[in-house]
Amino acid sequence: MADYEVPKLNGEGYIDIPKIKPDAMAGKGPFVAKPDFQKALNFPTDFAADPEGGYELVPDWKERALAKMDDLRHRYRSLQLYLDICVKCGACTDKCHYYLGTQDPKNMPVARQDLMRKVYRRYFTFAGKHFPKLVGAVDLTEAVIDDWYNYYHQCSQCRRCSVYCPYGIDTAEVSMAAREILDHIGRGSKYNNEIIGKVFKVGNNLGLPQPALADTLEGLEEDVEADTGIKVRFPLDEEGAEVLLVTPSADFFAEPHVDGLMGYAKVFHEAGISWTLSSYASEGANFGMFIGSYENMRRIALRIREAAIKLKVKRIVFGECGHAWRVAYSFLNTLAGPFDFLDPKYPVPQHILEVTWGLIQEGKLVIDKSQNDDKVLTFHDSCNVARGSRMGDKPGGQFEYPRNVIKAVCNHFVDMPADTIHDATYCCGGGGGLLTDDLMELRVKGAQPRMEALKYVTEQQGVTHMAAICAICKSQFTKVIPYYGFKMDQIVSVHQLVSKALVLQRPVSVQARPDEDDDDDEDDNDDA
Amino acid sequence: MTFVSILYGLLFWVATLVLVVGVGRRIYFYTQISVPLKIPTTPAPVTQSGVVWRMFREVVFFQSLFRANKYIWLFAFIFHMALWLVLLRHTRYFMEIGAFLGFLQPFGKYASFAMVFGLAGLLARRILVDRVRYISAPSDFLMLALLIGIGLSGMMMTFVAHTDITMVKGFFRGLMTFDFHPLPASPILLVHLLLVAILMLVFPISKLLHAPGVFFSPTRNQVDNPREKRHVSSWALELEKKNQIYRDEVKNG
Secondary structure, eight states, X not given: XXXXXXXXXXXXXXXXXXXXXXXTTOSOOSOBOXXXXXXXXXXXOOOOBOTTSSBOOOTTHHHHHXXXXXXXXXXXXXXXXXXXXXXXXXXXXTTOHHHHHHOOGGGSHHHHHHHHHHHHHHHHOHHHHHOXXXXXXXOOOHHHHHHHXXXXXXXXXOOHHHHHOTTOOOHHHHHXXXXXXXXXXXXXXXXXXXXXXXXXXXXXXXXXXXXXXXXHHHHHHHHHHHHHSSBOOOOBSOTTOSEEEEOOGGXXXXXXXXXXXXXXXXXXXXXXXXXXXXXXXXXXXXXXXXXXXXXXXXXXXXXXXXXXXXXXXXXXXXXXXXXXXXXXXXXXXXXXXXXXXXXXXXXXSEEHHHHHHHHHHTTOSOBOGGGGTTOOEEEOOOHHHHHXXXXXXXXXXXXXXXXXXXXXXXXXXXXXXXXXXXXXXXXXXXXXXXXXXXXXXXXHHHTHHHHHHHHHHHHHHOOOEEEESOHHHHHHHHHHGGGGTOOGGGEEEHHHHHHHHBOOOXXXXXXXXXXXXXXXXXXXXXXX | OOHHHHHHHHXXXXXXXXXXXXXXXXXXXXXXXXXXXXXXXXXXXXXXXHHHHHHHHHHHHOHHHHHHOHHHHHHHHHXXXXXXXXHHHHGGGTSOOOHHHHHHHHHHHHHHHHHHHHHHHHHHHHHHOHHHHHTOOHHXXXXXXXXXXXXXXXXXXXXISOOOHHHHHHHHHHHHTTOOOOOOOOHXXXXXXXXXXXXXXXXXXXXXXHHHHGGGOHHHHOOSOTTTSOOOOHHHHHHHHTTOSSHHHHHHO
16 A cells, blocks of 8 residues: 555554654655746746756756745744744654654754754854854755755644744744745745646636536535435525635535535525625635745635625635635735625624534524434544634634534534644644645655544544544545545545534525526526 | 953943844844734734733743643743843842842842753753754754853852952943943853853844744734734735735836
8 A cells, every 4th residue: 555654553642752763754855846837826937857857946046045035034024033033942843743753853843944944044144154063054055955845845834833832933934935935946846836827727726617617516406405305506606695605626526525515505505695606716725825925825815805896795704624714814804805895794704614603503503413423523623723713703713613513413522632632733644735646655644643643532432533624634534544544434524514414494595596496497508 | 450350341341232232133123024924823812912911921931832841841941030030139230239139139049050950951851852952053052051151150159169249240330331340350250251241242143032032923922813904014015006916026017
């Protein structure tokens, strides 16, 4: 199954802190983006393929890399400050899931930052210019760039280290800056940059064009009708709907994501809230964050603003996606605001869980919890939701809302060990732009801390399923948990559970088509 | 008036100037750099007063460090708190001893043991724990050695070989009014003061910047209110105003 050793779980819920194993994950990093992909993102394209099948760096790469670093440290206080003030206390050294899973010391957060800090010191500080050996400063060489590319693509930007750092140093800020620098010297990651290009071209990460999307949604309507006997709508580009739903495109077809999408649709249906998806902004994910590119992140975010204006909606709601919710909650107002054209009664944007939990509290949904009695649930806090966002009015609402909803629709729920949940949660191992097959070893090993916790509650408390609220978590887990002896279908969407337990009371959708009775004609019209 | 006294007088003037101006410039630099995005590590306070309380817990109790690692917390907390007591005790060399300062003297005196203990603990971790050894540069060891040297030389004067502290007080009060007074001819005192001067000189160009720096850390000092209040940096606003996506478009046209 794999040409590397899959970690063995100890069953105690936690990983013992491993001894360091230098260069355990040395390598070339993920596939490099070709000039075409870089062009779409306004990055330099003056680099060519080399004879060995990779790519050369741009001419004057060293000067251009240093110039970009200098530019970034003058525009991001986080970067400048975090390069300056680390005291190397070691508090973060055992906090990264990739270090715990791989033992490579360069995956310790401080060592990962040091890859850039050593270069920063050499060229931009007194001590590093004059006494490089004393302060561990190094010249920027091609070997250093290779190390950057490899190890800054072994960071999922989950920010667990920043929770424990006495100064809040956030390695994600450093790895984002590093990727931005690398993108400017011909070292972009193919996975991320190709996907962003698709969003610019088509509207979503999958490159799913409007007709295909319409077709998929129609199929989902048929599935739900076959299942419940009720025509629950999955509207696309319907002007005048109250809510614009922005959700990760994986929700349109991947398992168990799509079961979550059915859940959102049923909730809107039951509450009588008219809603729509947009084919122009058919993507909740924003990979611009992963590559640390404010400009590209904003360009993606502006599509949502444009779609909201065009479709004349009153609210924007996001589906289950971790980093999408961070970008939405924390950045959307900055990137694409102000949203003064929306209904001021609602926060902009809202999370689907805020909508659903609100409706449950108001008693507007009829729930049959016994529908989920075949499962004992636990919940995986997604890193970006846990440490980079909020739900509701109070700090920590991001932990309460999903659990409240799960408990409202399921009878059996238990939490995993305390040091693996809430803001101490571990990344799934595939976040931050690493959900690509060329990083499979990293993904498997990086999942180990979460797998330890899951195994513990499985054995001790009979947990059968783990719910998640992030498209990447769901994709990553379904792919890697078989390596640890679990089954793919043990991963569920939170709104999949809602979907199962929700008893539909409303016979006709508030968005029912006028010719709803005549199924065949309607299909013909839609195809035309 | 000895040559050494004049040399040390000049040294402390320079060191003080470097410390104050260096740290001041660095702080000003930090205030001038924008924070383009809202990045508090959540759960984060939703009000400004909540942020003040969060920061207070961080700088007084080292809350995050406590969650991270109890050994580092113990050594670091003991060292820093003892350092405060020792520093407060040392204000006697710059001002008259009032009731409060008098009350503090014995605490400051014995805090030196705690200070050196904490530093020794941190040094032991740096040597013994493979992860911490891996991330340590020579300067990280030297910084601890410097502080331990300051602590031990100071303790020598307090507990073993006393020096004429009235003369020391005269020397420093003299410096404050640009007036030279002699230092006592004590080798331990000269070592102690030299190490302190070195510490002051490297402060603005070293990781000691963590002390003022922590207050500027966006993950700790930002209010969690991005949906309620729009946050935009100056350079991002320029993009918006010129209706551009990429910064080089703004620059070029």
